[in-house]
Amino acid sequence: MDGVAAWVKFLQRDDLGESEGMVALRQLDRVNITIEMLQQTKVAKIVKAFSARFSESTVGATAQRLFAKWRAYFAKQAAEAKAKPLRKARAGLAKSKPEPSVPEAERCLALEAPGQQCQNRRQLPQLLCPTHQAMNQADRLPYGLHLGGKIGAKKSKTKDSGLDIPPKSPGPPGSANPSNPSSHVKPMACPSDAKPLLEAMRAASTENSRLDTLAALDKSPKHCMLQFIQDGGLEVLERWLRKSPDARLTCLKVLQKLPVALPNLQKANLIPAVEAIQEQESSAQAAAVLERWRSAGFLSETHRAAGPAAAAGSPEEAEAMAEAFGEPSSKRLKTDKDHPTSRKELDSLQKPAASGPGPEPFLVEPEAEPLPPGPQHLQHPQPRTPPLTHLPAARPEDIPEELQGLDPRIALVLMQNPDMLQFLRKHPSVLQDLDSEKIANICRLYKNARESNQALGTSDATGCTVTVSNLDPDISEADIVHLLSDVGLTATRVNLPRESRRKRPCGTAFVVLQTREQAQLAAQRLDGFVLLGSRITVEFVDDGLPKPQPPGSRRVTWKPDDELWEIVVFSRSETVETLGRRVQMGDFYTSSDAPGQRKHSRGGFEAAMKVELALEKKHAPQALAGGVSPAD
Incomplete structure (x- = not known):
């Protein structure tokens, strides 16, 4: 108790730094906090205030997780204490019932x-x-x-005994013993393995097969779990939570590892399914899952009933628990003493006083308690990504090698967005030195490239374009349209580039057709066709992706836009051999790239500009007059 009180005073210091606060939080995490410690030292309230002070740093997130851990733990303890008398009553009732005797x-x-x-x-x-x-x-x-x-x-x-009991009963006559579809289920290795695992989960008919598939899902890496969620895996887990008691605890443990978002929980209706769990062995895990979702901002104030104050049995315990966790009075749960619960109490409030004659009594409606001001009570849609301060950090063993140097919360966001991570892997210099300026530069380049692609049209992206080359110089767009109509095809757009001076066709046209099949058919039927005396070449543009060209091909292929930005800036003192070795090793960051090592200053630039203006003012009249200066 004295040690906890000392750390509480230490966290209340105004000059406390982040490193010192992290040491105090780690020491508190090792202590087995009891309810008496909470009520006497107010340690949960102080840790909550400390997390608000450092909300933008890692130590603030650590304090928030420690507060959530204590809250979930004591909610479990209070719920068990409340359910203990009920279990004893049920056990006594079961013992009192006479059991029918069986020979x-x-x-x-x-x-x-x-x-x-x-x-x-x-x-x-x-x-x-x-x-x-x-x-x-x-x-x-x-x-x-x-x-x-x-x-x-x-x-x-049983095999050595005299009884003939097979490992699995064959069932009634005429029925087949179905094979276990999940007996050979393996963990996911890539996102494409999510669909086979999901099919095995849907086909699981026994509790053993369900546990096998859940074990495979638990061992899968997190970057594969996102595809599992998108394919509808949460719906299967929600059904098992309601209908499979033996797999319920394992489902709850797996749910804590899944990178879920609020739309996924709402679509699968998972929150009510987890809140409805009442078993003793699964209720603690369900409370931990709800607390994790609450810390991520997925649960509103209406779900606060799962907290320690709501789980307390009596109104006094609820008030003491709310005071220990530092909750304001407006957020505490109303108890039975705050509102009349029986019809007799309601009638007593409405009856007039039995005194002498007086004015006609009137019924005063109970005034509803106003909600405390704050953005949590506005009817705004929940964000997809929770605030960075409440986002749980990724576990070190789950972080890929290229993300080891980043903040665990940033690494978790990148792991939950495979497209973003794949894009940043093409820019190692950004991943090795991640800052706001480089991220803004990448976003600006990507946005400009996307806008330019939209301006050029989506013909390459949709795969409905063919190129017609080796055309006659006197060709026109109408000739190409008629050629396609002769073979039963309709052109959506024909682009025939022309020379800037003579306005003559360049010999190549780009034709957009209605479907991909029509584009492939045009390349098959018209390749080698003679048009206006020239044998034309028709090629199908397959989704705009670069293909390996045969040796001697003269066709120009371009890299994707994101690969065009793979550049290396080298210093003047670096040799070509050193630069080549650095590119092969993937080392795109040098000490000379640091923003603080600039060789040019603003004062030097202004001095040079003044000298240049003075020389120009001196020699300009002579140059205009056609004279030659002696310095020349």
Whole structure:
């Protein structure tokens, strides 16, 4: 307790730096905080205020995660304390009910616990009850069988015993034993593996097969999980959360690793499914998932009921917990004492006083509590990406090698956007020295290139363009349109470049057709056709992507726009051999590129400009008069 109080005072210092605050947060993270510590030291309230002070740095995000961890932990403790009396009452009720006696010869041979045989009836000649038959088919008899009075025989010994119990029952006559579609499911290695894994999850019919697919998903890298979400994987997890109790805990653990966004959660209706979980073994994990989504900004104030103050049993506990976590009074949950709950209390409020004659009593409607001002109560759509200060950082083992030097939160954003990461990989100099100026420059170049491509048209992008070359100099657009109509094709646009001076065709035309199939058909039918005495060449432009040309080809191919920016700026003191080695090694950053090492200053430039103006003023009259200066 004294150590926690000392660290609390340390965090309250005004001159505290980020490195010192990080040390204090790490020490607090190692301490097992109790409810008494929270209420006496107000450590959660101080950590929350510290995260607000350093909201734009890594130490602020660490403080926010520590606060969320304590909040989820004590919500779990309060929920368990509240549900404990109910479980005891249910257990006492179950013991009070008389159990129907089943003869020993008709009882199920499965063991429900070490030394405890199942009390259910089996249908002869079956050896197990229907419940344990289903578990036997899924290879899930953890305590084995009761064999001839010997308790504790494991299922693996059934082959040596005198009983003929196969590992998987064949089922009723005429029914086939379906194969397990997920017995050979492997983790995803690339985004294209998301669809086979999703098909295996949809085809899983047993609890064992569902757990196998979830294990494969848990071992997959994060850059593949985004494609899994886009293909509809969250809908499958939502259905399993509602209908598969055995796979529910594993689903919740996997959900904590998925890079989800608010539209994905709303489309799959996952938030209500997680909030509806009430089992003791899964409720703590569900609370942790909800707290993670809440810290990312996905849950509004209406979902605060899952917090520690709401999970507390009595109004006094709720008030104390809210005070410990530093919540304002407007955000605390209303208790039963704040509002009348019975009809009798409502009637007592509406009855007039039994005094003498007076004015007619009137009913005063209870005034609704005004919402506290703030942007969280405005009906604005939730952003797709949470604020950087509340974004959980990526785990070090999941970060690729080229992103190791970046902030873990920035690395997580790049890992959740594969297109952005693939684009930045083509610019190693930007990844090695990431700053706002370089990012703005890349965005400006990419925006200009996209606008220029849109101005030129989308013919190359859609794959509906053919090039017609070796045309006659007297050709016209109408001749090309008639040629296409003769073979049953319709041209959407014909572009015939001409010379700037004589306005004669350059011998090559670009024709846009309606569909890709028509463009391919035009290249097949018209290639080698003789038009106005010239044998023309028709080539299909395939999506504007550069193709390897055969040796001797004279066709010009261009690189994509993002590859045209791959340039290296070298210093004057660097040799050609050094530059070549640096390009081969991928080292695009040199010490001379630092912005602080500029050789030219503004004062020197202005002095040089003044000297040049003075010389020009001196020699300009002589040059205009046609004279020659002695200096020449």
